[in-house]
Amino acid sequence: MTQEKEAKVENRGTRSRKDIDKILDSLPPSSTVIPDSVKPVTVKLDDGEGREVFLIGISHVSQRSVEQTEELIEAVKPDAVMLELCLARSALLVREDDTFDSANDERAFYLGGKARIVGMPAGLGFPTEEEVLEWAGFNALKDGQPLTRPNFDQLVQNLLSTGLFSSVRIQAEKPSPSAVPLYMSRRRIFHKVLPSRTYIPWQLDEDDPKDLYPVYPLGDLVFNCTERTGMLATIEKVEVRGDMPRELGGSVLEEKILNWFKETKSTLRTLMLARKEILDLQPDSKIEFLGGDSRRIVISVVDYAKSNSKVRGSNTGMEATVYDGRGSGIMPMTVPGYTIPKVPGAEGESAWRSSRGVRWNAWTEVDKRMAPDSLTDYLKNPVAAKLGELLISRFGKFQDKAGRKARIKPGEAWQTAFTAAVNSGAKMVVLGDELALKTQAEITKKLFGRLATWWAVGALTAAAGAVVQFGPDHLTSIASTLEGIQEQNLHVYLYALALAQAVGVAANLYSPIRKMQAFARQRGSTIEDRLQIHTPLELATEETLLEGEDAILDWPMAKEIVLDKRNKFMADTLFRMVRNEPARCPAYVTFENTETKDVLQRFLMGPGETEDTNPRGVGLGVYETPEVRKVVAVVGTAHIHGIREEFQRLKRANAPGHKNKAAY
Numbered sequence: 135m136t137q138e139k140e141a142k143v144e145n146r147g148t149r150s151r152k153d154i155d156k157i158l159d160s161l162p163p164s165s166t167v168i169p170d171s172v173k174p175v176t177v178k179l180d181d182g183e184g185r186e187v188f189l190i191g192i193s194h195v196s197q198r199s200v201e202q203t204e205e206l207i208e209a210v211k212p213d214a215v216m217l218e219l220c221l222a223r224s225a226l227l228v229r230e231d232d233t234f235d236s237a238n239d240e241r242a243f244y245l246g247g248k249a250r251i252v253g254m255p256a257g258l259g260f261p262t263e264e265e266v267l268e269w270a271g272f273n274a275l276k277d278g279q280p281l282t283r284p285n286f287d288q289l290v291q292n293l294l295s296t297g298l299f300s301s302v303r304i305q306a307e308k309p310s311p312s313a314v315p316l317y318m319s320r321r322r323i324f325h326k327v328l329p330s331r332t333y334i335p336w337q338l339d340e341d342d343p344k345d346l347y348p349v350y351p352l353g354d355l356v357f358n359c360t361e362r363t364g365m366l367a368t369i370e371k372v373e374v375r376g377d378m379p380r381e382l383g384g385s386v387l388e389e390k391i392l393n394w395f396k397e398t399k400s401t402l403r404t405l406m407l408a409r410k411e412i413l414d415l416q417p418d419s420k421i422e423f424l425g426g427d428s429r430r431i432v433i434s435v436v437d438y439a440k441s442n443s444k445v446r447g448s449n450t451g452m453e454a455t456v457y458d459g460r461g462s463g464i465m466p467m468t469v470p471g472y473t474i475p476k477v478p479g480a481e482g483e484s485a486w487r488s489s490r491g492v493r494w495n496a497w498t499e500v501d502k503r504m505a506p507d508s509l510t511d512y513l514k515n516p517v518a519a520k521l522g523e524l525l526i527s528r529f530g531k532f533q534d535k536a537g538r539k540a541r542i543k544p545g546e547a548w549q550t551a552f553t554a555a556v557n558s559g560a561k562m563v564v565l566g567d568e569l570a571l572k573t574q575a576e577i578t579k580k581l582f583g584r585l586a587t588w589w590a591v592g593a594l595t596a597a598a599g600a601v602v603q604f605g606p607d608h609l610t611s612i613a614s615t616l617e618g619i620q621e622q623n624l625h626v627y628l629y630a631l632a633l634a635q636a637v638g639v640a641a642n643l644y645s646p647i648r649k650m651q652a653f654a655r656q657r658g659s660t661i662e663d664r665l666q667i668h669t670p671l672e673l674a675t676e677e678t679l680l681e682g683e684d685a686i687l688d689w690p691m692a693k694e695i696v697l698d699k700r701n702k703f704m705a706d707t708l709f710r711m712v713r714n715e716p717a718r719c720p721a722y723v724t725f726e727n728t729e730t731k732d733v734l735q736r737f738l739m740g741p742g743e744t745e746d747t748n749p750r751g752v753g754l755g756v757y758e759t760p761e762v763r764k765v766v767a768v769v770g771t772a773h774i775h776g777i778r779e780e781f782q783r784l785k786r787a788n789a790p791g792h793k794n795k796a797a798y
Contacts, residue, residue: 297452505751522578653682701776
């Protein structure tokens with residue numbers, strides 16, 4: 135916040151933080167001072183209505199680019215940050231040393247699916263699976279609720295405390311391929327188990343607010359349960375206490391219980407039948423089965439309907455027979471009343487708020503069912519797909535090698551920009567690029583087409599050589615028309631030409647990889663020096679290409695596919711953002727927990743319609759485009775010129791009085 139803006143806010147009197155943010159959003163943007171170290175790689179645009187876009191060009195393998203990105207975002211303090219990423223490349227936001235497979239006990243997860251119980255006892259009297267999950271506290275968890283080990287432990291303990299199971303094991307299925315991590319600036323959790331089987335409370339790390347931790351997606355949560363058969367005594371005598379229904383008075387219920395036990399040979403199943411018998415007659419009853427460790431069972435019944443109490447009845451009635459999840463009636467695991475403990479961290483939805491007022495709507499069950507099982511496969515030719523995967527992965531391998539020489543890990547520039555955006559108070563981080571799978575499929579088709587064409591030509595040339603060598607004698611007479619070529623050597627020349635055609639096109643397609651490989655052989659300091667921008671991007675009249683990483687543009691039609699099409703898409707995204715038009719891209723939107731002060735980045739789809747970059751049902755919901763006055767866009771250096779040109783074209787075409795408005 136600038137001093138000028140602060141003064142304007144203070145002149146309006148004492149106001150809440152929310153009021154101040156509203157006022158700041160309504161003020162025209164101040165003249166942001168771009169740091170000198172960032173000016174050569176930054177281009178400033180405006181939409182003609184007082185909103186600003188700061189384009190910063192980066193190298194994916196430069197430490198200097200990482201530092202410049204962080205410096206610009208901290209100086210501008212934008213309302214939003216756009217990254218040259220998409221749904222398919224969102225994994226680059228996960229740090230290499232904090233992946234899903236790392237042995238890190240502090241990992242957090244969120245559920246992308248539902249919970250279900252495997253081994254749920256069946257038969258008359260048993261509650262339904264939905265009822266048991268509700269009692270265990272699963273329904274209290276919200277979509278995107280960050281969960282850690284204590285959460286899962288408590289869910290298991292809650293299931294055991296129902297008294298229905300002797301053991302519960304929890305596992306999670308793989309999430310949908312389109313599921314992505316959320317991010318949380320959260321309290322650190324210490325998992326040391328104390329003698330009382332409790333955990334040290336979460337502590338907010340105020341000294342290091344910049345750290346963001348991934349919250350990984352999970353698929354369905356599966357509870358593998360074993361029906362409780364042991365630890366319960368044989369039933370020989372039944373005692374009834376309390377508000378027993380008249381129809382079951384006297385010895386009626388006792389006789390039924392003894393008969394059921396002879397039939398089922400199971401104390402648990404017998405008591406569940408008794409539970410059903412009572413609840414069918416008195417639905418508001420609280421039932422407790424006591425003395426499960428002895429041959430004498432005491433049934434205590436309280437009918438809350440008689441006292442007009444709003445207190446709920448018991449769940450299974452077996453809660454009092456549980457000790458540490460496995461006991462036989464010595465003492466209850468929970469407090470008197472046998473209420474299920476709240477899952478730690480399962481705050482109500484009202485606790486999470488967008489600190490900058492971004493509105494959103496959660497997906498409905500219908501929307502969730504429409505989510506794609508996997509990202510669209512745009513390339514149906516398996517041979518072409520293998521070729522593209524080979525070439526692009528080889529190029530990426532050497533690019534990663536160059537980055538490591540320069541002490542850059544994969545995705546570090548994007549991770550730094552993301553963290554800087556959150557800590558600078560940005561409303562959202564938008565993944566504003568076209569879907570990478572679509573771009574990859576288009577470039578692969580061109581590569582395969584070039585290879586197939588020249589190999590076909592080579593095959594025809596080789597076939598001609600075979601005809602000359604092994605065909606009828608009169609065909610070889612054509613050699614006499616070719617001056618300087620001996621008749622008996624014509625087929626040799628044709629074979630050599632065919633080989634040159636095949637090898638030549640393969641070498642041509644591999645050329646960008648060779649360039650990247652040569653670039654990666656240099657020392658880290660040399661790589662940094664060769665990536666330095668000498669002509670400020672503001673003054674550039676054409677694309678500024680970087681050595682090594684932009685060699686990919688040597689592939690056929692690569693400029694049109696990799697640069698031009700994506701430049702138009704990203705410029706359109708930026709123009710929509712500053713003009714408050716429905717964006718067609720997903721975004722991480724910042725939410726703050728009003729109780730714990732944790733910050734959670736929820737992954738939401740944009741309100742604009744597009745099936746590939748912004749699929750319905752993916753993420754947690756859809757955001758409403760907020761008021762945005764300043765945006766920082768972090769993109770590769772080669773994209774700067776094209777995005778600027780397209781943005782200016784959109785600005786002119788949508789200016790007041792222009793006859794033909796450009797379509798967003």
